[in-house]
Amino acid sequence: MSESTAEKLVELAKRRGYFFPSAGAYGGVAGFYTFGPQGAALKQNVEDAWRERFAVREGHQEIDAPTVMPEPVFEASGHLDGFDDMLVECAECGESHRADHLIEDNTAIEEAESIAIEEVEELIDEHQLVCPSCGADLSGEPVDDFNLMFGTNIGPGDSSPGYLRPETAQGIFVEFPLLKEYARNQLPFGVTQIGKAYRNEISPRKSVIRTREFTQAELELFVDPEGEGPDLSRVEDVEVRLYPIGEQEDEEGELIETTIGEAVADGTLASPWIAYHLGIAQEWYERVGVDKSRFRFRQHLSGERAHYASDCWDAEAELDEDWIELAGFAYRGDYDLSKHAEHSDEDFTIFKQYDEPVTVERATVDPDMSYLGPEFGGQAQDVADALESLAEEDRSAFEGEDVTVDVDGEEYTVPVEKTDFSVDEVTESGEHITPHVVEPSFGVDRLLYTILDHAYAEDEVGGEERTYLSLDPEVAPTTVGVFPLMDKEGLGERARDLAAELRAAGLSVNYDDSGAIGRRYRRQDEIGTPFCVTVDYETLEDGTVTVRERDSTEQLRVPLEDLDETLTALSEGDLAFADVDGEPVEED
Ligand code: ATP
Numbered sequence: 001m002s003e004s005t006a007e008k009l010v011e012l013a014k015r016r017g018y019f020f021p022s023a024g025a026y027g028g029v030a031g032f033y034t035f036g037p038q039g040a041a042l043k044q045n046v047e048d049a050w051r052e053r054f055a056v057r058e059g060h061q062e063i064d065a066p067t068v069m070p071e072p073v074f075e076a077s078g079h080l081d082g083f084d085d086m087l088v089e090c091a092e093c094g095e096s097h098r099a100d101h102l103i104e105d106n107t108a109i110e111e112a113e114s115i116a117i118e119e120v121e122e123l124i125d126e127h128q129l130v131c132p133s134c135g136a137d138l139s140g141e142p143v144d145d146f147n148l149m150f151g152t153n154i155g156p157g158d159s160s161p162g163y164l165r166p167e168t169a170q171g172i173f174v175e176f177p178l179l180k181e182y183a184r185n186q187l188p189f190g191v192t193q194i195g196k197a198y199r200n201e202i203s204p205r206k207s208v209i210r211t212r213e214f215t216q217a218e219l220e221l222f223v224d225p226e227g228e229g230p231d232l233s234r235v236e237d238v239e240v241r242l243y244p245i246g247e248q249e250d251e252e253g254e255l256i257e258t259t260i261g262e263a264v265a266d267g268t269l270a271s272p273w274i275a276y277h278l279g280i281a282q283e284w285y286e287r288v289g290v291d292k293s294r295f296r297f298r299q300h301l302s303g304e305r306a307h308y309a310s311d312c313w314d315a316e317a318e319l320d321e322d323w324i325e326l327a328g329f330a331y332r333g334d335y336d337l338s339k340h341a342e343h344s345d346e347d348f349t350i351f352k353q354y355d356e357p358v359t360v361e362r363a364t365v366d367p368d369m370s371y372l373g374p375e376f377g378g379q380a381q382d383v384a385d386a387l388e389s390l391a392e393e394d395r396s397a398f399e400g401e402d403v404t405v406d407v408d409g410e411e412y413t414v415p416v417e418k419t420d421f422s423v424d425e426v427t428e429s430g431e432h433i434t435p436h437v438v439e440p441s442f443g444v445d446r447l448l449y450t451i452l453d454h455a456y457a458e459d460e461v462g463g464e465e466r467t468y469l470s471l472d473p474e475v476a477p478t479t480v481g482v483f484p485l486m487d488k489e490g491l492g493e494r495a496r497d498l499a500a501e502l503r504a505a506g507l508s509v510n511y512d513d514s515g516a517i518g519r520r521y522r523r524q525d526e527i528g529t530p531f532c533v534t535v536d537y538e539t540l541e542d543g544t545v546t547v548r549e550r551d552s553t554e555q556l557r558v559p560l561e562d563l564d565e566t567l568t569a570l571s572e573g574d575l576a577f578a579d580v581d582g583e584p585v586e587e588d
Helices: 005-015 037-056 071-077 099-106 117-126 169-173 176-182 245-249 260-265 272-288 335-343 369-393 444-455 491-504 517-527 537-542 563-571
Strands: 019-021 033-035 068-070 084-089 096-098 143-147 151-153 161-164 189-198 213-223 239-243 256-259 295-299 311-319 322-331 350-364 402-407 410-415 422-433 436-443 456-461 464-469 480-484 509-511 531-535 544-549 555-559 583-585
Touching: 005 019, 005 444, 005 456, 033 037, 037 189, 037 213, 037 272, 037 444, 068 071, 071 161, 071 169, 071 335, 084 099, 084 117, 096 099, 099 117, 117 143, 169 176, 169 189, 169 213, 169 335, 169 436, 176 189, 213 272, 213 444, 239 260, 239 272, 245 295, 256 260, 260 272, 272 295, 272 311, 272 322, 272 436, 272 444, 295 322, 311 444, 322 444, 335 436, 350 369, 369 402, 369 410, 436 444, 444 456, 464 517, 480 491, 480 517, 491 509, 491 531, 491 537, 491 563, 517 531, 531 563, 537 544, 544 563, 555 563
Parallel strands: 239 295, 480 509, 480 531
Antiparallel strands: 019 033, 068 161, 084 096, 084 143, 151 161, 189 213, 213 436, 239 256, 295 311, 311 322, 322 436, 350 422, 402 410, 456 464, 531 544, 544 555, 555 583
């Protein structure tokens, strides 16, 4: 059986320094990867490109929050209770597996995550699913919820539990009371963060696609639900392939090729905010090297979506005939900020100024505590608070002689005259609102894998098979390889000087003088270096070098003068190789 692209890629990634399992000297541990020199540079370039597009160009602010956060944060966010995956353990070998993944891998069901546990147990029985590790029958094995957060203790002892953040988002939400001040209390405003997230995945797999420590790039956009939407004219012509719920539920359903503008007009994309971000994400993914023909946006099925999210779409890439989630785009309503408001003492609202002050009738109470205190003891304040809420919600309750409120399931009756109930006209300049959140959440590691997979290519050069990564110069770890033909008679010195000059001009340069020139080209091809420059004897005579383009392997003889500018223009896409002023050279 021939090797799959995944197998070849994982081998290349280790050999050439993209990524490899960590701590191999100690046997390694599943779900942790180290990005080698090439991988770390690619990651940095992709993060820079994300920052440029989703923070700088959109006018959003970036923050850098801790990766460990105290337990109350995750109590409020709901992660402590509900950030679970379904686990089934093999009674024979003790290996744990993600039950929904077993179903997806062995049946025609595509999204098993949204299926209830009892039904998952039934499906395991019905399809007689077996343990992928030892082959034992898993029928009848219980399926349990398993919380994915890594716990720790903050400081000595265990009185202050904390967790490694399972997403970068909470670091933004909890700081909203300050962040809104930095944004001068004006909606909409966005805050981004790029950083590590940790999930104790039941079965990490597919190299860096599912790991236990990974990098996310998230944008939390705070919007006024009744305010103006985004400027859709900026993305209306962007072509996208959508896989909405209706198509997923139809046996003959297919991807819809459309534009953002059309999808908004026909209602496929219900939220203009989601539509806008799908548009810029589509352009950005193409820019960093995701193959458009192996990319789509899939809408979450209703059971798959968090209960508070009104709409959610995933960006997905096709890898070895499998669709992998790269990012999620969710309209989260006011869930996050309301939860933190409920669990903390801070103000998670924004004061929204009206265009003109308005005069409204307000019902208020000022209960007589000298009556409530002796009457209701310890419950007196709660009764007073309940009276206040009731006055706001239902002033008719105060029309009789008595008014009854409910506190923790107990009814308390108070004479209306003791509440000092009144309805007054007040002039208000605005109101406090809880902003809604639009969240584009990108995974960096899966994207790096996708970029490498979609860039992976094989061809034949000079009768020899060649493997190369057709990476875009913006993200390629190295932009230029600089070689002396040989490291003698001044060639090495000249090439080293040239490498230093090109680095000083801001280019990422790899100097290489070891082995035959053809082998050096192959090495750079496998790393994905877009251009190589060779210094030879002619260079010493006439001040020209050969510049070779990776994908076409074409070579041109170019003067050293202005070489830095030519290479910069080539790498920034401002100049095509065919338009470079130079003499064609025979291939290597
Ligand atoms: P999945 O369903 O694949 O577990 P998710 O829906 O839980 O992913 P989100 O919580 O939406 O993922 O996280 C946003 C992004 O973070 C994902 O689109 C993905 O790119 C990345 N991500 C999530 N979990 C992992 C992981 N274990 N390893 C690598 N990347 C991950």
